[in-house]
Amino acid sequence: MSxxxxxxxxxxxxSKIQVNHPAVLRRxxxxxxxxxxxxxxxAAWLLKAVTFIDLTTLSGDDxxxxxxxxxYKAKYPIREDLLKALNMHDKGITTAAVCVYPARxxxxxxxxxxxxxxxxxxxxxxxxxxGQTHLKTRLEEIRLAxxxxxxxxxxxxxxxxxxxxxxxxxxxxxxxxRKACGEAHLKTILATGELGSLTNVYKASMIAMxxxxxxxxxxxxxxTVNATFPVxxxxxxxxxxxxxxxxxxxxxxxxGGIRSAKDSLAWLSLVKEELGDEWLKPELFRIGASTLLSDxxxxxxxxxxxxxxxxxxxxxx
Amino acid sequence: xxxxxxGLILPPTFSFLEMMWRICPALxxxxxxxxxxPPASPTPLLLAQLSGELGPFPGVLNVISGPASLVPILxxxxxxxxxxxxxxxxEGRALRRSLAGECAExxxxxxxxxxxxxxxxxxxxxxxEGVVDAAWSDRGPGGLRLLIQESVWDEAMRRLQERMGRxxxxxxxxxxxxxxxxxxxxxxxxxxxxxxxxxxxxxxxxAGDVPSERPFCPPTLVSNLPPASPxxxxxxxxxxxxxxxxxxxxxxxxxxNGTPRGGSASVWSERLGQALELGYGLQVGTVWIxxxxxxxxxxxxxxxxxxxxxxxxxxxxxYEYLRPxxxxxxxxxxxxxxxxxxxxxxxxxxxxxxxEIGPSPAPPYxxxxxxxxxxxxxxSSRPIRDSSGNLHGYVAEGGAKDIRGAVEAAHxxxxxxxxxxxxxxxxxLWALAAALERRKSTLxxxxxxxxxxxxxxxxxxxxxxxxxxxxxxxVQAQGxxxxxxxxxxxxxxxxxxxxxxxxxxxDEWPLLAFVSLLAPxxxxxxxxVMVPSAACPLxxxxxxxxxxxxxxxxxxxxxxxxxxxxxxxxALHQDVQAMWYFGSAQGSQFVEWASAGNLKPVWASxxxxxxxxxxxxxxxxxxxxxxxxxxALWLPMGD
Numbered sequence: 001m002s003x004x005x006x007x008x009x010x011x012x013x014x015s016k017i018q019v020n021h022p023a024v025l026r027r028x029x030x031x032x033x034x035x036x037x038x039x040x041x042x043a044a045w046l047l048k049a050v051t052f053i054d055l056t057t058l059s060g061d062d063x064x065x066x067x068x069x070x071x072y073k074a075k076y077p078i079r080e081d082l083l084k085a086l087n088m089h090d091k092g093i094t095t096a097a098v099c100v101y102p103a104r105x106x107x108x109x110x111x112x113x114x115x116x117x118x119x120x121x122x123x124x125x126x127x128x129x130x131g132q133t134h135l136k137t138r139l140e141e142i143r144l145a146x147x148x149x150x151x152x153x154x155x156x157x158x159x160x161x162x163x164x165x166x167x168x169x170x171x172x173x174x175x176x177x178r179k180a181c182g183e184a185h186l187k188t189i190l191a192t193g194e195l196g197s198l199t200n201v202y203k204a205s206m207i208a209m210x211x212x213x214x215x216x217x218x219x220x221x222x223x224t225v226n227a228t229f230p231v232x233x234x235x236x237x238x239x240x241x242x243x244x245x246x247x248x249x250x251x252x253x254x255x256g257g258i259r260s261a262k263d264s265l266a267w268l269s270l271v272k273e274e275l276g277d278e279w280l281k282p283e284l285f286r287i288g289a290s291t292l293l294s295d296x297x298x299x300x301x302x303x304x305x306x307x308x309x310x311x312x313x314x315x316x317x
Numbered sequence: 318x319x320x321x322x323x324g325l326i327l328p329p330t331f332s333f334l335e336m337m338w339r340i341c342p343a344l345x346x347x348x349x350x351x352x353x354x355p356p357a358s359p360t361p362l363l364l365a366q367l368s369g370e371l372g373p374f375p376g377v378l379n380v381i382s383g384p385a386s387l388v389p390i391l392x393x394x395x396x397x398x399x400x401x402x403x404x405x406x407x408e409g410r411a412l413r414r415s416l417a418g419e420c421a422e423x424x425x426x427x428x429x430x431x432x433x434x435x436x437x438x439x440x441x442x443x444x445x446e447g448v449v450d451a452a453w454s455d456r457g458p459g460g461l462r463l464l465i466q467e468s469v470w471d472e473a474m475r476r477l478q479e480r481m482g483r484x485x486x487x488x489x490x491x492x493x494x495x496x497x498x499x500x501x502x503x504x505x506x507x508x509x510x511x512x513x514x515x516x517x518x519x520x521x522x523x524a525g526d527v528p529s530e531r532p533f534c535p536p537t538l539v540s541n542l543p544p545a546s547p548x549x550x551x552x553x554x555x556x557x558x559x560x561x562x563x564x565x566x567x568x569x570x571x572x573x574n575g576t577p578r579g580g581s582a583s584v585w586s587e588r589l590g591q592a593l594e595l596g597y598g599l600q601v602g603t604v605w606i607x608x609x610x611x612x613x614x615x616x617x618x619x620x621x622x623x624x625x626x627x628x629x630x631x632x633x634x635x636y637e638y639l640r641p642x643x644x645x646x647x648x649x650x651x652x653x654x655x656x657x658x659x660x661x662x663x664x665x666x667x668x669x670x671x672x673e674i675g676p677s678p679a680p681p682y683x684x685x686x687x688x689x690x691x692x693x694x695x696x697s698s699r700p701i702r703d704s705s706g707n708l709h710g711y712v713a714e715g716g717a718k719d720i721r722g723a724v725e726a727a728h729x730x731x732x733x734x735x736x737x738x739x740x741x742x743x744x745x746l747w748a749l750a751a752a753l754e755r756r757k758s759t760l761x762x763x764x765x766x767x768x769x770x771x772x773x774x775x776x777x778x779x780x781x782x783x784x785x786x787x788x789x790x791x792v793q794a795q796g797x798x799x800x801x802x803x804x805x806x807x808x809x810x811x812x813x814x815x816x817x818x819x820x821x822x823x824d825e826w827p828l829l830a831f832v833s834l835l836a837p838x839x840x841x842x843x844x845x846v847m848v849p850s851a852a853c854p855l856x857x858x859x860x861x862x863x864x865x866x867x868x869x870x871x872x873x874x875x876x877x878x879x880x881x882x883x884x885x886x887x888a889l890h891q892d893v894q895a896m897w898y899f900g901s902a903q904g905s906q907f908v909e910w911a912s913a914g915n916l917k918p919v920w921a922s923x924x925x926x927x928x929x930x931x932x933x934x935x936x937x938x939x940x941x942x943x944x945x946x947x948x949a950l951w952l953p954m955g956d
Contacts, residue, residue, distance in 0.1 A: 018587040020607050022805070022953040023443030036492045197956055237442050273483055
């Protein structure tokens with residue numbers, strides 16, 4: 001989905017903002033404690049969480065064989081008999097997308113076509129993960145990935161611009177990424193672990209949304225601190241404020257560090273509390289994860305059979 | 318030394334934590350507790366059963382479950398040494414009046430309302446979460462007054478209303494709710510408040526996912542309620558939030574301090590200087606900066622003004638259940654036929670006994686008010702006799718108008734004096750001590766005429782000067798930082814002045830007692846209105862001649878006259894913040910009864926003499942504790 005609106009840079013939206021860190025930490029602790037889901041509702045929420053996953057593999061040793069395995073797992077995320085037991089086998093439950101490096105986009109597109117699946121392929125770009133390369137090569141990466149067949153691009157912002165307060169330059173860069181993407185859907189990774197303070201996270205989120213991103217994403221997954229609740233609260237508040245000012249709904253994606261099914265439920269209730277049910281759709285919410293899917297599958301296995309599964313009981317991704 | 322048997326009275330909606338915070342310190346210092354709890358709660362009874370199994374001390378914690386009509390019966394039982402009352406304002410007042418003169422001391426913790434001050438430099442979303450913590454959750458004890466700076470009014474209201482829509486209410490044991498219910502009575506109170514507010518022109522907004530059955534009431538936000546409307550004078554019930562705007566931080570302080578309630582407050586501002594100024598300026602017991610509702614057992618929690626002055630937690634919570642070692646337990650001075658309406662109302666007139674023989678005395682002293690000697694409003698004076706019956710001098714006959722003038726002068730001098738650094742105050746006290754020493758011979762000769770021996774008189778003057786210096790030095794150590802587990806950042810325990818302190822001095826030790834009471838009061842930043850010893854006020858008036866040159870105007874005011882009449886005026890005065898009375902037993906009972914008017918803390922001697930020359934009684938830590946009030950200032954840190 002590409003955003004067709006054109007937003008203008010308005011620095012007054014970020015000039016007076018203050019974020020109080022201890023208060024946000026307190027709110028983050030409360031959310032995890034206060035909205036728990038059990039029994040069949042938990043199973044339903046876990047299946048919903050599966051449909052939000054961008055199944056990701058971003059390692060140096062990716063080759064076509066493990067990409068193919070990943071793409072098949074994306075089409076059949078939960079074992080067929082478990083879905084039949086929950087009566088959900090015909091609802092078309094797949095993950096939301098598959099996320100790979102630019103060099104592997106061709107393999108991913110081929111594997112998905114062979115599996116007969118039309119979920120999008122997302123590619124990371126612009127010097128992922130550090131982003132410390134020349135602008136010209138960063139833009140060329142985006143174009144090449146789009147040519148290869150990626151319909152979603154995850155770009156990385158230039159943290160040095162945030163840390164030195166150069167908001168216009170940041171806005172211009174992201175607008176150029178937006179243009180290079182063309183029709184592809186743009187996710188802007190803020191790399192919040194390297195931005196220094198929650199106030200900077202808010203400001204960077206607003207600039208990214210003003211410049212035309214479809215999604216804002218917390219982190220690359222490769223920093224020391226990835227997606228945490230305090231950072232997410234600040235970004236969700238920015239999304240809500242942008243919606244109040246312009247009427248446009250921008251999506252949110254946490255990535256990195258989400259490994260257990262319990263975590264994923266906490267993330268769902270966080271989005272529900274801060275933004276509401278309209279954001280709980282794959283068009284507006286994604287979770288970037290790789291091992292999360294196997295933990296969810298094990299929880300569903302437990303719900304259906306009452307027993308805990310061994311590692312080899314469930315198909316590998 | 319521990320107090321003895323404590324009677325604890327809890328309100329109809331109390332939390333388990335509040336109860337434990339009052340019982341545990343009492344048991345820890347060695348008191349035993351009798352608790353009166355409302356009938357519908359089994360938890361305290363279970364607690365008492367557990368404590369009964371403690372082996373050799375079965376009677377340590379006793380719980381009676383009964384209606385509110387048992388409160389006066391429990392409070393007036395002869396064996397109870399202290400009653401700790403926690404509940405509503407009017408009941409606390411009634412209890413204060415009925416316990417005047419009884420042997421039990423009274424500690425009151427009244428009211429549940431708190432305050433949240435939102436400036437334009439705050440993180441508004443986090444402040445909205447603070448409002449939820451304060452009023453729309455099970456952690457807050459009562460309603461909230463919300464003060465929002467005008468420039469961020471629209472944004473704050475929009476975010477509040479949005480947040481209210483996401484609150485969920487239901488049974489407490491359901492794991493996914495924000496708030497539960499507090500009984501049908503609380504629900505009715507809210508309905509009445511909302512109806513009245515609407516009829517006075519306020520806008521009421523209610524939202525949230527709340528079941529429609531009876532004991533559940535939805536979170537409520539009331540705005541556009543002007544401060545002068547009757548609805549805004551009463552305490553805000555749970556779960557209502559009353560929002561009002563303010564223009565500047567200084568106006569915010571005036572609005573916030575403009576109610577008789579003084580429990581707890583939070584200040585939301587990212588500018589450190591502004592946050593601290595507001596925090597120090599609010600007249601409440603606990604201030605949180607950029608947080609709300611944080612509690613810890615090592616931090617004192619209490620209030621001032623009409624929130625009562627009893628504390629729990631921290632060192633102040635322990636002092637509630639202790640009294641100075643060596644002093645006897647309070648005796649009951651109850652006299653059933655003391656007529657509160659006529660006590661001290663009329664001044665008995667003193668006619669001269671006969672024609673005066675002897676040298677004509679010096680012209681009468683005036684009242685020392687506002688830094689200079691003034692004539693009394695009644696334009697009359699009374700004679701003072703020395704130990705052999707001869708005329709010693711004339712002093713002014715002060716009345717109600719003079720008391721009023723003295724209290725006003727003290728209030729005018731208070732901001733300047735409280736704002737001085739401890740070092741500056743110490744310097745003034747030392748200057749007074751030096752002046753006293755220069756005047757030693759005059760003071761000693763006056764004391765001799767009152768019947769003291771020369772050596773004893775000189776010793777008294779020297780001791781007075783020493784006491785002034787000692788209190789000046791002691792006040793240097795003011796607030797200190799508490800260590801709180803689980804919080805990153807300091808919590809300051811500040812000792813702040815009470816305000817205007819009224820002191821009625823004892824008859825004995827006319828110079829020493831006067832100075833021993835004056836010194837701690839002034840050292841901690843209060844201004845005083847003193848009624849000196851009735852037998853010989855001339856010593857105090859001599860000291861006033863020095864105070865006229867050394868002290869700023871209005872700092873210490875001395876009014877002479879009929880002691881009972883002046884006591885009545887001071888005790889009934891609503892703008893006196895605390896009162897110390899060292900006179901007769903009847904007077905003590907009246908003072909305790911009259912303090913129910915503005916719930917001022919009272920220290921009455923009940924007619925027992927006090928050894929002012931002994932260090933423990935004349936200059937002990939008890940004086941320092943009573944001369945100031947505590948404020949806990951929470952400063953969570955992090956970026």
